Amino acid sequence: MSYQALYRVWRPQQFKDVAGQEAVTRTLKNALSHGNTSHAYLFSGPRGTGKTSAAKIFAKAMNCKNPKDGEPCNECDLCRSITQGKLGDVIEIDAASNNGVEEIRDIREKANYAPTEAEYKVYIIDEVHMLSMGAFNALLKTLEEPPMNVVFILATTEPHKIPLTIISRTQRFDFRRISAQDIIRRMTYILNEKNVEFDPDALMSIAKAAEGGMRDALSILDQVISFSDGSVTLDDTLRITGSITQDLMIDYISAALNHDTEKGLGLLHQMMQEGKDANRLVEDVILFSRDILIYQKTKDENLLKMSKVDERFSELTVNAQPEKIYDIIKIMNQTQQEMRTSTHAEVYLEVATVRLAQIKSEPVVTTQSEVKKDTDESQEIQSLKNKLKQMQKAIEQMQKNGSDSETVRAPKRKTSRKAAGQTVFKVNTHQVFGILKQATRNDLAKLKDVWPDLINALSTSQKAIMNTSKPVAASPHGLVVTFDYDILCERAANDTFLIDAVGDYLEKVIGHRAELATVPSDKWMDVRQAYIDQMKNENGNQEESTKQEETKETDEVDAVVSEAVNLFGKENVTIAD
Structure with a gap:
């Protein structure tokens, strides 16, 4: 017998073998155990996460003669036939090559016939998003009113391409990326x-x-x-x-942090000569830099994507300045964009390496200014001390003269500015308030539903920015997103490529683009309260204006009545509302 690939030989045969999808498998097992199965299911998620395997296991468990706690026995004739793909009542269809109306009509006709061997006839339609709109319409009626003992399982990697009329007639299970x-x-x-x-x-x-x-x-x-x-x-x-070792990556990042251009270029040429892929190298540097930042803040090894915590990595995270790591991510992100339209990837990597090694640290840039600043502050402190002594003498003199009623005012001083290099993101309240004015719960629910898929659809560098994002408000044409860090908030607000990518995805999924407004997580409640206060003030002003108008009208009516009484006499005047 010819050799079979590992993923075929070790395909899961029971729900317990499906890795990383405990929520999905547990729900399906309980539904089978209690007899609460539906007529149509939608399995969506990234490639290779177990969608088709789970569908086949579900088909076996429904028809198994000796099921146990929702699991198939894999020993009866029906289980073996389904495993081998020989049972005619379990039909697996590739929608990529059978996406026309005629193929779906053929399925509708055959679905009306009762199963021949098994209890249930199961149709597994893989990559269902490839069906044409006509094919979806042909499938719609069958999903709405399916024949007895027929189950449809739709699998897809792109659920946003499936019409909502189809999704609403299925039970949807989202398969996540496996850890x-x-x-x-x-x-x-x-x-x-x-x-x-x-x-x-x-x-x-x-x-x-x-x-x-x-x-x-x-x-x-x-x-x-x-x-x-x-x-x-x-x-x-x-x-x-095509990856590189962690030690080599640490050497490369360290060369950039230590401004060692020669060593950085030497390591780059070494990696290129070993046949490392240029695009993969850029992604690895971005992800490794991301791991440094995450570990600096959380110390949680489980959140790291491509690093393991050892002595050298821990030392690097302690010594690396976050601002310089941000600059490394920014430079590599720009390099990745430039490499897409060029055939000279190595040249762009060499330029990026030189730029990385030229990143200046705060002490090197501001040493002289800091010395001058310290000197100026010392002189200001001494001047304040002298003025304080003068004030004390003046107060003592006034007390002696009995001039207690006079007020001695200390000279005002401007507050010191924030330290150089400290960045605080300024929220665009006008933009946020405009979105909140039309925000609805329904729009927010739609965005929350597609948000994980949206992040997965972004590039690696864009994911690094959006991973901590969270939609908190949405209107028909706008959304407010919070970020854990001000720097990520600023980068998301200024990254036109990211904003376009988010807009393009939302246009495909929900039918329209949405204006993106960013707010730091720790400021969101203050911004929201400011909007509520503004709405209260506007409503109060409107009520006051209405009262003034009513008072004015009343005064005008009284004046008219008085004039009429003077002209015709009180007994000849009748007031009607």
Whole structure:
């Protein structure tokens, strides 16, 4: 028998084997155990996260003769037939190649026939977003009123392309990216079963290169096993994935922080000669810089994407200034944009390396100014002391003369300005208030629903900015997003590429673009309260104006009545409302 890839051999056969999707598998198992299954399901999520595998397991569990707690037995004839793809009552369809109206009409006609062997006929439609609009319309009626004992399972990586009329007729389950720990746990189990020696650091490198996809991880693992002749080592893994070692990355970042241009260029040429991909290198530098910032603030190793905490990494995070790491991310992000339209990626990387090494630290730039500032402050303090002595003498003299009623006013001084380099993001309250004026809960609910998918659709550098973002208010054509840090708030507000990417995605998903307003998380409640106070003041002014108008009208009526009485006499005047 020919060799089969690892992801095919080790495809999950029970819900407990599906890694990283506990919420989904638990819900499906409980529904099967209690007989509360639906007629249509939508499995959405990134590639390689277990959507099709879960659909096949669900089909087996529905038709299994000996199910246990919602799990299929995998031993009866029906389970084996479904596993081998031979059961005619479980039909798997690729919508990418069967996306026309005729194919869906054929499914509708065949769905009316009862199952031949199994209890339920199950249709698994993979990549369902590839169906044409006519095909979706043909499927709509069947999903609304399906035949008896027929279940549809729709799987897709792009749920925003599916009409809402289809989504509303299904139970939707969102599959998340699998964590590195879950991927490593699954690969460890497989390698132990195959009796293959491995380096734990190599598995960590594979898990991070897979970016949350189990199928991608097993494909890379398959390549490494073949390349290394039966074992899994870190060096072989780095060659296959095109990544660089953490020590080399630390050396490269350290060269930039220490202004060592020659060493930085030498490390860059070394990595290029080893065949490292230029775009992958830029992404690795951005993600590594992101890990430095995250670890500086949280000290949580589980939040790191491509780093492991060791002595050198800990030392680097202690010594690195956050402002300089921000500059590294900014320069690499610009380099990534420039490389997209050029065939000379190495030249842009060399320029970026020189720019990184020229980032100036605060002490180097402001040493002389700081000395001058300290001198000026010392002179100001001495002057204040002299004025204070003069004031004390004046007060004593007034007390002696009995001039207690006179008030001695101290000379006013302007408050000192904030230290150089400290940046505070200024909220555009006019823009935020305009959005809040038309904001609705329904618009906010729509945005919260698509927000994780929106972030996943962004580029790596844009994700680094938007990862801590959270939508807090939305109107039909605007949204307010909070960020944990002022610097991220400022970068999001000034990054036109990011704003365009968010607008393009929302236009595809909800049908219109939305104006993006950014607010730091710690200022959001103050901004919201300021808007509420403004609305109260406007309403109060409006009520006062209405009262004045009514008083004016009353005075005018009284004047007319008085004049009429004077002309015709009180007995001849009748007042009617």
